[in-house]
Amino acid sequence: MNLLIVDSMTWTITILGWFIVFVALVFLIGVFITVPKLLNWGIKRSLRKKNKDAVKEISTDSLELSGETNAAIAMALHMFFNEMHDEESNVITIKQVKKRYSPWSSKVYSFNNVNFPR
Amino acid sequence: MKRIITLFGVFSVLFSLQFIGGGFEAFAAGTGAEETFMNHASNGLDTFWKFTGFYNLMSNPSNLIMIAVGLFFIFLAIKYDYEPLLLIPIGTGVILGNIPFAEGYQIGLYEKGSVLNYLYFGVQQGVYPPLIFLGIGAMTDFSSLISNPKLMILGAAAQVGIFATFLGASALGFTAQEAGAIGIIGGADGPTAIFLSSKLAPTLMGAIAIAAYSYMALVPVIQPPIMRLIIPKEERLIKMKPPRAVSKVEKIMFPIIGLLLTTFISPSALPLLGMLFFGNLLKESGVTERLADTARNSMINIVTILLGITVGASTQADYFLTTASLKIFGLGAVSFMVATAGGLFFARLMNLFLKGDNKINPLIGAAGVSAVPDSARVVQHEGLKNDPNNHLLMHAMAPNVSGVIGSAVAAGILLSFLL
Structure with a gap:
């Protein structure tokens, strides 16, 4: 295999083709480095508009949540929604239960009247 | 009685x-x-x-060799679990395509009007590969790529395999179109290889597709020795910082921007890239879950079956067993190695310009060849071998999916130059 016998067109396609692939992906990299910055800028702007005094300085770090933070928030939400139930009055009423005699619940009838032989 | x-x-x-x-x-x-x-x-x-097949076998005994190849593929898939979803349909297809028969009765794949010929239409006209890309888009999470876009460059670096093989194939005497179709094996992407070869060199498509899929299945065998050879031990131990969380807006914007940019640069790859990003938009938009679900499950499964069986059946011995096929297999192996080495060297080069915890583990450069997700899995495996606490899978997925984009762009470039 002698690469010198390859015509100039082949060399052109090889070099130019690889170069274009690089350029295309570098272009994409540039765009995707810029997009989060633009999004953060938009969020900061809208936050400043909403609350001029409270939000003086917003750092980019405070807008970016790490995976751990997201997991903690998701866990907290999950637990909160799982433990939710109907609203109650919170009044505890203690009712005295009167035990009236009834032969149905009489203890006497639940024992055999048989003593151990002496 | x-x-x-x-x-x-x-x-x-x-x-x-x-x-x-x-x-x-x-x-x-x-x-x-x-x-x-x-x-x-x-x-x-x-x-x-x-x-009967017995009689026809006498006129073309080489069919037996191909049947043995088909059986070997099935064996590899079942015994060693090498890409079984591809090798079982392809292996069965190879057997199916090499059962000797009397010609002229609309039986064989290359006979007009036969059932197999109708199914093969999807391969010949490049219908199946974009549909596969739609499914891949609907099942791929690009968030690792969006969180660390600079890793995308590794996907471009690994495409050196395509162009080096193109050069090598030209030097071996193939025509420019054939060399382009052979070169795409270095992209390690079956559907792209089929798409490009169906346009540039239909006669070589069977050999190119089989070579591409075989080497993709052999990624766990081919890549690790090259990784160990190129990356020194201390660099293999580098721990990368965890990727940042990606917002939903970014995830939705990625397929739209990616579609617009890549197809404007390389319109010839429109069927592949268009479908890839469309599938991803279905997934990320959050409002077309049913469509995304169909694309990533039922549809991709149906197309994989049809593609595998017809590509396998296209390897009829009299068309396939030629010296050209042998050369293609040789070039395919070299292109895989060159692509892997290209990604690894570039990752090491990138590290020279990166500081502190921004440094990358150069092993992930090997995932720049687009065999998704096998090469990323190989990187994870190699990373764990060197440090059981170093998980590289998510980081490796970034160059891996950018490799898919890169190889599709490269296919588009070759098409526009050579068609």
């Missing part, structure tokens, strides 16, 4: 014996057409014999 059945059996045997021992002749003499009947019978048997 038993006796009656036994008697009936004995009588029926005796009755049939009289035909065997001259009954036919008696029948033929009675009708006065002894010769005609015997001729018809022998002609019928002769025709039947000529229709």
